[in-house]
Amino acid sequence: MADLVVGAGLDRLSLNVWTTKGWSLREAVDGCVRAGVPGIGLWRDKVAEAGLDTAVRLVRESGLTVTSLCRGGFFTGHAADRAAATAGNRRAVDEACALGADVLALVAGGLPPRSTDLAGARSQVADGIAELAPYAAGHGVRLAIEPLHPMFCADRAVISTLGQALDLAEQVDPSGADVGVCLDSYHVWWDPQLMAQIGRAGPRIFAFQVSDFLVPIPPDTLLGRGHLGDGVIDIPALARAVLATGYPGLIEVEIFSQEVWDTPGQQTLRTVIDRHRRCLSGITGTGRPGPR
Amino acid sequence: MADLVVGAGLDRLSLNVWTTKGWSLREAVDGCVRAGVPGIGLWRDKVAEAGLDTAVRLVRESGLTVTSLCRGGFFTGHAADRAAATAGNRRAVDEACALGADVLALVAGGLPPRSTDLAGARSQVADGIAELAPYAAGHGVRLAIEPLHPMFCADRAVISTLGQALDLAEQVDPSGADVGVCLDSYHVWWDPQLMAQIGRAGPRIFAFQVSDFLVPIPPDTLLGRGHLGDGVIDIPALARAVLATGYPGLIEVEIFSQEVWDTPGQQTLRTVIDRHRRCLSGITGTGRPGPR
Numbered sequence: 402m403a404d405l406v407v408g409a410g411l412d413r414l415s416l417n418v419w420t421t422k423g424w425s426l427r428e429a430v431d432g433c434v435r436a437g438v439p440g441i442g443l444w445r446d447k448v449a450e451a452g453l454d455t456a457v458r459l460v461r462e463s464g465l466t467v468t469s470l471c472r473g474g475f476f477t478g479h480a481a482d483r484a485a486a487t488a489g490n491r492r493a494v495d496e497a498c499a500l501g502a503d504v505l506a507l508v509a510g511g512l513p514p515r516s517t518d519l520a521g522a523r524s525q526v527a528d529g530i531a532e533l534a535p536y537a538a539g540h541g542v543r544l545a546i547e548p549l550h551p552m553f554c555a556d557r558a559v560i561s562t563l564g565q566a567l568d569l570a571e572q573v574d575p576s577g578a579d580v581g582v583c584l585d586s587y588h589v590w591w592d593p594q595l596m597a598q599i600g601r602a603g604p605r606i607f608a609f610q611v612s613d614f615l616v617p618i619p620p621d622t623l624l625g626r627g628h629l630g631d632g633v634i635d636i637p638a639l640a641r642a643v644l645a646t647g648y649p650g651l652i653e654v655e656i657f658s659q660e661v662w663d664t665p666g667q668q669t670l671r672t673v674i675d676r677h678r679r680c681l682s683g684i685t686g687t688g689r690p691g692p693r
Numbered sequence: 694m695a696d697l698v699v700g701a702g703l704d705r706l707s708l709n710v711w712t713t714k715g716w717s718l719r720e721a722v723d724g725c726v727r728a729g730v731p732g733i734g735l736w737r738d739k740v741a742e743a744g745l746d747t748a749v750r751l752v753r754e755s756g757l758t759v760t761s762l763c764r765g766g767f768f769t770g771h772a773a774d775r776a777a778a779t780a781g782n783r784r785a786v787d788e789a790c791a792l793g794a795d796v797l798a799l800v801a802g803g804l805p806p807r808s809t810d811l812a813g814a815r816s817q818v819a820d821g822i823a824e825l826a827p828y829a830a831g832h833g834v835r836l837a838i839e840p841l842h843p844m845f846c847a848d849r850a851v852i853s854t855l856g857q858a859l860d861l862a863e864q865v866d867p868s869g870a871d872v873g874v875c876l877d878s879y880h881v882w883w884d885p886q887l888m889a890q891i892g893r894a895g896p897r898i899f900a901f902q903v904s905d906f907l908v909p910i911p912p913d914t915l916l917g918r919g920h921l922g923d924g925v926i927d928i929p930a931l932a933r934a935v936l937a938t939g940y941p942g943l944i945e946v947e948i949f950s951q952e953v954w955d956t957p958g959q960q961t962l963r964t965v966i967d968r969h970r971r972c973l974s975g976i977t978g979t980g981r982p983g984p985r
Contacts (some may be wrong), residue, residue, distance in 0.1 A: 468763070523885070551843045591843040620912035632810055
């Protein structure tokens with residue numbers, strides 16, 4: 402009986418490796434394959450731990466779709482920071498290419514130390530992406546600009562809304578083929594313009610990540626994410642809007658949470674699958690949950 | 694010599710009573726008068742502590758401009774919550790009227806418990822303001838919708854941007870005379886649309902509050918504010934943009950911070966004055982700091 406359940410209703414699911422942070426890359430790949438989860442989202446630190454060649458082999462042999470590689474970006478700062486970012490971002494593109502990742506996700510970077518020049522930082526981001534884009538396109542790697550929640554504007558990403566990310570993507574790549582956005586529910590759910598901008602985005606949505614937003618926000622604001630249904634976001638409505646644009650990709654579950662990280666990987670993956678079925682079955686077009 | 698300094702360069706300064714939280718209303722009023730600070734921003738709790746009649750007498754006798762009364766709002770919730778909010782908001786209008794406050798600041802309210810219906814909550818806010826507006830206008834009290842930082846969207850305010858607040862104000866009051874916005878640097882500094890929306894707002898900016906945004910955000914996200922110049926906001930640029938609209942009011946310093954609250958009121962007021970002079974002299978048209 403168990404075999405019948407595997408994969409049922411999961412055609413659109415991808416597991417980001419940071420959701421099962423205690424797992425090695427190999428364990429995460431094996432976990433997905435065993436459970437019938439078709440996609441995996443990667444972080445460069447997990448790839449480095451495994452070694453790039455091993456990571457490439459693992460994901461190729463698994464048959465998993467690599468929905469994203471996180472992350473490039475951090476385009477802001479003083480000259481030396483920016484030169485280091487340029488070199489690091491090219492390596493990230495190389496890795497995304499080798500791994501066959503759908504996209505390289507880009508986190509813009511925050512204000513340089515002691516700076517209050519937000520417009521200047523945003524210009525640096527635009528310049529950095531414009532510089533990286535031809536290199537990425539030459540390697541067949543699509544860039545996905547990820548707007549981050551405004552609470553991270555100062556220290557992580559001066560790109561805070563989908564509209565702003567789309568403005569930037571359109572400016573750098575009018576064709577829409579090479580530079581798009583990574584939409585993460587946790588970062589964008591509050592935006593009064595969200596639904597209108599998703600409609601505008603259309604095929605510029607290159608990646609779609611989900612987690613729920615927990616209240617209250619924990620002391621480490623990075624870790625306020627939860628499983629779908631545990632927070633304040635109407636994930637089904639958001640997924641419906643994204644899929645209505647014709648988004649062809651998987652829905653990647655990326656949860657940063659000490660509680661989730663303290664839970665064994667296998668149990669976390671079971672919860673991810675259960676919540677995906679509960680929140681997104683019937684929306685993703687894969688029908689009802691399979692037999693239990 | 695000391696008398697010459699009092700008030701120099703402070704024509705535009707207002708002290709919000711929560712900045713000197715350890716002070717009673719009387720102490721805050723006396724502190725402003727002694728220092729030559731022409732305005733004070735009030736909170737209903739401090740007014741209630743003093744008693745409304747006493748508070749009215751204190752501020753009238755002081756000659757201080759009451760730049761705001763904080764706060765009405767919290768329009769979201771189940772039927773009983775909303776009925777209670779309606780009654781409470783009318784009392785807030787009555788108090789603002791009695792105190793001669795420039796505006797009653799409105800904090801929208803967050804999602805109802807266990808709700809993910811953000812659009813529904815926003816409708817409740819629109820309905821609540823539309824219901825309150827005629828009562829406020831009848832009492833000569835202007836309503837100032839305050840967008841709050843998106844990190845408070847779930848639990849405090851589903852109005853997160855200046856553009857959204859203006860949409861709402863225009864919808865409720867096409868004339869622009871009775872319903873406007875309260876712009877608080879801490880809540881809006883990150884918004885990529887901020888400067889454009891300030892231009893759009895023009896005379897709809899009824900109140901202007903300032904504090905700086907500190908990084909990292911402390912465990913209690915409400916308390917991440919600092920004195921002007923201690924954080925990441927370009928306050929001079931923001932003030933310049935607001936004053937360029939013809940904003941005729943004062944600039945109210947409202948700081949929620951455990952460190953500031955642990956400091957004696959007199960010392961905090963000195964720092965408020967010093968930073969106002971340092972950041973805003975030459976912008977407010979009051980010239981250079983006075984002699985020391």
